Amino acid sequence: MKIGELSKKSGCSIQTIRFYEKQGLLEACNRSEGNYRIYDASSLRALRFIKQCRSLDLTILEIKQLLNTKNNPDKSCSSVNNLIQQHMVEVTHRIAELEELKLTLSEMASACTDNRKVKECGVLQLLEE
Amino acid sequence: MKIGELSKKSGCSIQTIRFYEKQGLLEACNRSEGNYRIYDASSLRALRFIKQCRSLDLTILEIKQLLNTKNNPDKSCSSVNNLIQQHMVEVTHRIAELEELKLTLSEMASACTDNRKVKECGVLQLLEE
DNA sequence: GTAAAGTCTATACCTAGTATAGAGTCAACA
DNA sequence: TGTTGACTCTATACTAGGTATAGACTTTAC
Numbered sequence: 001m002k003i004g005e006l007s008k009k010s011g012c013s014i015q016t017i018r019f020y021e022k023q024g025l026l027e028a029c030n031r032s033e034g035n036y037r038i039y040d041a042s043s044l045r046a047l048r049f050i051k052q053c054r055s056l057d058l059t060i061l062e063i064k065q066l067l068n069t070k071n072n073p074d075k076s077c078s079s080v081n082n083l084i085q086q087h088m089v090e091v092t093h094r095i096a097e098l099e100e101l102k103l104t105l106s107e108m109a110s111a112c113t114d115n116r117k118v119k120e121c122g123v124l125q126l127l128e129e
Numbered sequence: 130m131k132i133g134e135l136s137k138k139s140g141c142s143i144q145t146i147r148f149y150e151k152q153g154l155l156e157a158c159n160r161s162e163g164n165y166r167i168y169d170a171s172s173l174r175a176l177r178f179i180k181q182c183r184s185l186d187l188t189i190l191e192i193k194q195l196l197n198t199k200n201n202p203d204k205s206c207s208s209v210n211n212l213i214q215q216h217m218v219e220v221t222h223r224i225a226e227l228e229e230l231k232l233t234l235s236e237m238a239s240a241c242t243d244n245r246k247v248k249e250c251g252v253l254q255l256l257e258e
Numbered sequence: 259g260t261a262a263a264g265t266c267t268a269t270a271c272c273t274a275g276t277a278t279a280g281a282g283t284c285a286a287c288a
Numbered sequence: 289t290g291t292t293g294a295c296t297c298t299a300t301a302c303t304a305g306g307t308a309t310a311g312a313c314t315t316t317a318c
Contacts, residue, residue, distance in 0.1 A: 002265075003264090003265070004263095004264065004265080014264095014265085018266090018267095034265085035265085036264085036265060036266080037265085037266090
């Protein structure tokens with residue numbers, strides 16, 4: 001299949017597929033006589049794996065490491081588990097940050113009403129502090 | 130005061146201050162004979178305002194709009210309130226996304242133990258799906 | 259034969275800064 | 289007066305993970 005079909009089947013844009021190839025995430029595939037990229041089912045599986053990883057917010061570098069690990073089926077998978085654990089820590093941390101931000105924003109929001117003038121705006125006053 | 134002092138007093142790096150000036154967030158200040166930027170107390174106030182806004186994750190464009198609004202003290206401040214409200218919606222949304230991600234990650238994490246080989250790794254198997 | 263759709267590469271752009279090179283400025287000290 | 293060191297200047301490149309474009313080429317359909 002050509003890149004357009006792979007794009008539709010994977011849900012990744014054509015540019016993204018080419019970008020992943022350039023980044024070394026997706027192996028360079030065969031080309032047709034006219035230099036078109038030609039993919040097969042394994043390309044689709046690989047791309048879906050990458051997409052799955054990205055949906056977990058893994059970075060491209062992390063995904064590269066995962067792919068590298070996958071190529072050594074007899075080694076220990078502890079690095080994979082560590083990666084996921086570490087990621088959970090970061091996500092938890094980020095949630096806490098955002099919760100705090102949300103609190104600040106809600107305090108801000110309650111400092112003003114819609115019918116004031118700029119010079120009396122409670123939000124702007126809080127921002128000045 | 131020169132940029133180094135403003136940097137220390139504001140907690141923004143020197144490059145960031147110059148960056149804000151280039152972006153039009155911070156007004157271009159006076160220069161000394163040797164072309165050094167010379168700031169005063171009002172520059173520090175302005176920079177602190179920007180920093181406060183950034184800590185709320187407002188974008189540079191949004192801050193520009195706020196600054197613009199601030200310059201019209203007799204207009205309605207409803208756009209300011211809307212900005213904060215809209216931001217809260219986005220933050221809330223992002224938190225929900227991250228909570229879901231965290232759940233997925235924890236399901237992943239529990240799919241494997243540290244003592245397996247890569248080819249038996251529960252995490253990698255989930256990622257293949 | 260030709261028009262439309264698809265693909266190719268290369269390049270620029272996005273956010274919010276950070277890092278660097280190479281040059282100039284300024285103050286203190288010998 | 290010379291020089292050293294700290295500070296500042298501009299311009300440019302880089303970060304992550306793509307997205308968007310231009311201009312050329314290929315393929316397909318009629």
